Amino acid sequence: MTTTAPPLIDIRDVSRTYGEGPPALAGVSLGVRAGEALAVLGPSGSGKSTLLNLIAGLDRPSGGSVTVDGLRVDRLGESASARYRRARIGMVFQFFNLLEDLTVADNVLLPAQLAGVPRAEARQRAAELLARLGVERHAGAHPARLSGGERQRVAVARALMNRPPLLLADEPTGALDTASGDDVRELLAALNADGQTIVLVTHDLGLAASCATRTIELVDGRIVRDSRDVRPAVAR
Amino acid sequence: MSALGGVVRAGVGRRRTQTVVLVLTTLVAVAASVVAAGVLTASRAPFEHAMAEGRGAHLAAQFDGDEVTGQELAATARVPGVTAAAGPFRTLRLRPRTLSESAALPAGVTLPALQVTGRADPGGPVDRLRLTAGRWATGPGEIVLAGDEWPLRPGDRLALPGAAGGPALTVVGLARSVTGTADAWVTPAQAAALSPGSGAVTYEMLYRFRHAGTEARMSAARAAIAGAVPPGALTGTRSHLVVRQEQLANALAFVPFVAAFGVLGLALSVLIVGIVVSGAVGAATRRIGVLKSLGFTPAQVVRAYVAQALVPATLGCALGVALGNVLAWPVLGDIDDVYGGAPASVPWWVDVAASAATLALVAVSALLPALRAGRLRTVEAISVGRAAAGVRGRTARRITGRLPLPRPVGLGLAHPFARPARSLTTAAAVAVAAVTVTFAAGMALTLGAVQSHRMLDSTAPVVVGTGGGQGPPGAQVVRAPGQPDRPAADPAEVAAVLRAQEGTRRFYGTARAEVGAAGVAGRTLVTGYEGDASWAAPDLVAGTWPTGPGQAVVTRRFLDAAGIGLGDRLTLTEAGRRTTVRVVGEAFFTENDGMTVLTPAGTLTALGVDAGPTSFYVQPYPGVSEDAYLASLNKALDDLGAYAHPGGDGSSDVIAAMDALIGTLTLLLVTVAGLGVFSTVVLDTRDRVHELGVHKSLGMTPRQVVGMVLTSVAGIGVVASTAGIPLGIALHHGVTPLMGDAVGMDLPGAYLAVYAPPVLALLLLGGPAIAVAGALLPAGRAAGTDAAGALRTE
Structure with a gap:
């Protein structure tokens, strides 16, 4: 990794307001390098999820710019935004957001199918991911039969299906018991160790400490602390 | 406002789309029901009322005075029943000529033949006539x-x-x-004076029977009268059922298909109400939980959801009653003219009954999801928040x-199974x-076929009239002042011109005459064909086209009026010859109310009637320019006094009205289904x-x-089409x-076999098209779903 390389995420003076209320984000600037694992901390309503949504292209800033992997995300239309997420973003949620009426394998396959990846190739990739994340025996089951930790592993597998350069995780351990939370924490750390760039939003200081290479803290829509070098970023 | 009223009002106001759908669906159901039931009852009522008030004749019978x-x-009068x-x-049958100039006719115009009856007064036990102007004839030289x-x-004066x-x-x-x-009526003495000194005398008897409500009863009554007089004395009858059919046929023809639309509308109402209320319950589970936590009883919740369906349904009923009456008005419009009474209108109780029945169906349809x-x-309702x-x-x-x-x-394909x-x-x-x-x-296809073939000879592209004032019986050519009379062209010469004319493929001629037909009251129009007319013949329901003299083709209405069937013999009489x-063959056509006998010209000759064609129907070869053919032909015919013009007839107002009504009701029902x-x-x-x-x-x-x-909806549409088309x-x-029954006609099989493969293929697309059209807007909205907000919805 070189320090001169442009950041994978480049957020400049971003603000986001909803109606007449106080801004959810106010003048946030942030750069995230490839290979970093950034933990976004802060109390409820501080703007953590808004920041994540802006990076994912699910929301648009009221001002400023959001560039990810060289792409101005804030300028994308609906379709381009969808293609951007499909190719460059993987998302993991607190409540997994698995589709209950699809099997585990079909959930994992879905992003590849939406992207038009050839069937055989997609199946092979899904099998690899399920095996890598230790849930291959549940491939034919429906998510409701899995434990919370297993469901989050499936969600991670789905997020990684199209080999996105950026993994976004919103409270990935928030709905898990301690054991499952540890399980997911180790998984994210291992992914980052393999070079996966991660942005995770969490209240869980333990999660941030164990798998983030950097943390920022948001309060009332502003970055009040940016702590680099919690753990050295892994060079690719 | 009570708490329940507030909840109902809020529910109706919040779900505007569903409210509009409910209003429209009940509107269509009620409108179609009102038209069908209204026309059925309102069209019959004036006739039945007039029959009772005027002691109308169940049977008017004509007798040969030489036989009885x-x-x-x-x-x-003492026959049982x-x-x-x-x-x-x-x-008597007479053709008067105007002697004086009136507002509409100049002097010297010969009117169509009238059946003139000698009658002392307009009252009596049967057929009490209603004087609409002037007075009754009381002496010689007077006519009503x-x-x-x-x-x-x-x-006005007549010769x-x-x-x-x-x-x-x-x-x-x-009088009416x-x-x-x-x-027309004159005094009995005047009728006797007008009768020729020799020849047949005709009498008319008018009867009312104890049982006269059905065709079978009337056949029995007719047979009883025929049995009471010498054989051959009864020459024709006319039953009140035939009269009613003639007068109400157009209106009654609307009833079957409008009733079908009414049933479809009601079925759609039930389904749409079920969908809407069920959806409302599913989408408002948390709201229901909150209402219950505030103290609403289960019965109040049920009432609230039934009322949320009934409020828009009531509005739909009111609008449907109004629309139904508007649509029924032109259908009933001419009935008041027939009876001279107040304009026929949909009875008030039809409006009330249609609305009440629809509201009852809506209430029952809403009740099941409301009970849920x-x-x-x-606790579950509040915790679930929305349908699981x-x-x-x-x-x-x-x-x-x-x-x-x-x-x-x-x-999408799998979604309906969820x-x-x-x-x-x-x-x-x-x-x-x-x-x-x-x-x-x-x-529409059937009515199109009826439209195309309802008039005789309408398929011939070119018609040649022999001129000289010739035309349909009773027609009178009133010439402009100074225009000389011109004799009719010689049919043989016209035929020769047609044969010689370049481009003529084939043609035939027709002659028309009014003669007596056994079993049919009054005079019967007979069209005599000269030449092969099979290529332009009316469509046959059964049997064959005549191949020679002594054969005839008629409609079912004529068969019923004459009391005969296909294959039976029919006696025609004219001036003592028979x-x-x-x-x-039984054919379909509505010209002259379907009461024309079609037969080779030789039949007319046998009756001593001039069978020389007065019209020729011509078909040029394919590819021949009709305009050029007509111009050339008219040039050739000019010296003979004949004139060629394009064939075909104008469209029927009744069929146009049917098409318009069908289109309107279909559009409404399809719109409602799409909104569903x-x-x-x-x-x-x-x-x-x-x-x-x-x-x-x-x-x-x-x-x-x-x-x-x-x-997800297209799949449903395909299934729906597959089930709906059969x-x-x-x-x-x-x-x-x-x-067809309403107008006393059988329809040829070809008029029913209208669903050709291309039509079916188009219809198969109908279900998916309706479903996709209905889903397009919400699909677009779904595409614009705020994903970030949606993901927060757990």
Whole structure:
């Protein structure tokens, strides 16, 4: 990794307001390098999820710019935004957001199918991911039969299906018991160790400490602390 | 406002789309019901009322005075079953000529032949005539005309060139007979004076019977009268059922298909109400929980949801009653003219009954989902917040996931299985729309066939009239001042010109005459064909086209009026001569109310009638310019005094009105079905907002979202079409003959077999098209779902 390389995420003076209320984000600037694992901390309503949504292209800033992997995300239309997420973003949620009426394998396959990846190739990739994340025996089951930790592993597998350069995780351990939370924490750390760039939003200081290479803290829509070098970023 | 009222008002106001759908669906159901029931009752009522008030004749019978005496006829009043009788009245057939100039006719115009009856007074036990102008004839030289059929008024004078002495008569009054027993009346002494010194005398008797409500009863009554007089004495009859059919046929023909639309509308109402209220309950589970936690009893919740359906339904009923009355008005419009009474209108009780029945159906349809709402447990309702995501349809999703289809398409195809009840209801609503479209398309095609073939000889591209004032019987050419009379062209010379004319492929000629037909009251129009007319013959229901003299083709209405069947013999008489023809074919045509006998010209010759063609019907070779042919032909005919013009007839106002009504009702029903789909997809996409957010977070594009949503309803549409088309065809095949019955006609089989493969292929697209059209807007909205917000919805 070189320090001169442009950041994978480049957020400049971003603000986001909803109606007449106080801004959810106010003048946030942030750069995230490839290979970093950034933990976004802060109390409820501080703007953590808004920041994540802006990076994912699910929301648009009221001002400023959001560039990810060289792409101005804030300028994308609906379709381009969808293609951007499909190719460059993987998302993991607190409540997994698995589709209950699809099997585990079909959930994992879905992003590849939406992207038009050839069937055989997609199946092979899904099998690899399920095996890598230790849930291959549940491939034919429906998510409701899995434990919370297993469901989050499936969600991670789905997020990684199209080999996105950026993994976004919103409270990935928030709905898990301690054991499952540890399980997911180790998984994210291992992914980052393999070079996966991660942005995770969490209240869980333990999660941030164990798998983030950097943390920022948001309060009332502003970055009040940016702590680099919690753990050295892994060079690719 | 009570708490319950507030909840109902809020519910109605919040779900505006569903409210509009409910208003429209009940509007259509009630409007169609009001038109069908209204026309059925309102059209019959004036006739029945006039029959009762005027003691209308159940049977008007004509007798040959050479075969039976007046005393024998008077004795028929004592035939078992006869409750009243009038007559015998001497009758004559005369063609008056105007002597004085009136507002509508100049002097010297010969009117069509009138049946003139000698009658002392307008009252009596049967057929009490209603004087509409002037007074009754009391002495010689006076005549009373029937109703408003002639453009003459009291004071006008008529000559009777064909009557004994050729007297002049003064019109002293206008009268109306409910069953049209005569065209004019004079005193009995005047009738005797007008009769020729020799030749046949005709009498008329009028009867009322104890039982006269059906055709079978009337046949029995006719047979009883015939049995009471010498054989051959009874020459013709006219039953009140035939009169009623003639007068009400057009209105009654509307009833079967409008009733079908009414039933379809009611079925659609039930389904749409079920969909909407069910969806409302599903989408407001938390609200129901909150209401219950505030102290609403289950019964109050049920009432609230039933009322939320009944409020818009009541508005729809009111609008439907108004629309139904407006649509029925032109159908009933001419009935008041027939009876001279107050304008016919839909009875008030039809409006009330149609509304009450529809509201009852709406209440019952809403009750089931409302009961479900009432039974919801408060704690579960509050904690669930919205209808729990179903776990059904997994197998379908697994299967479609294996199909070589784009994933959004596969997901869309599998989606209906996730909510089978809602999908089935939606499919049923679209199926009703498919039935409607199939039925309407069939009706339009059938009516198109009727339109094309209702007039005789209308398929001939070119018609040549021989001129000289010749035309249909009774027609009178009134020439402009100074225009000389010109003799009719010689038919043989016209035929020679046609044969010599370049481009002529084939032609035939027709002659027309009014003669007597056994069993049919009054005069019967006979068209005699010279040459092969089979290529332009009316469509046959059964039998064959005549191949020689002594054969004839008639309609079912004529067969019924004459009391004969296909294959039977029919005796025609004219001026003491008679001939018999065998009815070899039953045809369909409505010209002259279908009461024309079609036969080779030789039949007329046998009756001593001039059978020289007065019109020729010509078909040029394919590719020949019609305009050029006509110009050239007219040049050749000019010296003969004949004239060629394009064939074909104008469209029928009645059929145009039917087409318009069918189009309107179909459009309304299809719109309602589309709105039903719209409502379902709106509810569905709201229920699935979280799932849609997940899809979008995974990279599903707006186009893919739209594709997924549309595919989910398109599949339903295909199933609905597949089920609806056969039902629509069955409905068409069931209703169309009933319309034929209403006008006393059988329809040729080809008029029913209108569903050709290309038509079916188009109809198959109807269901998916309706479903997709209904889903387009909510699909677009789903594509624009705020994914970030949706993902927060747990």
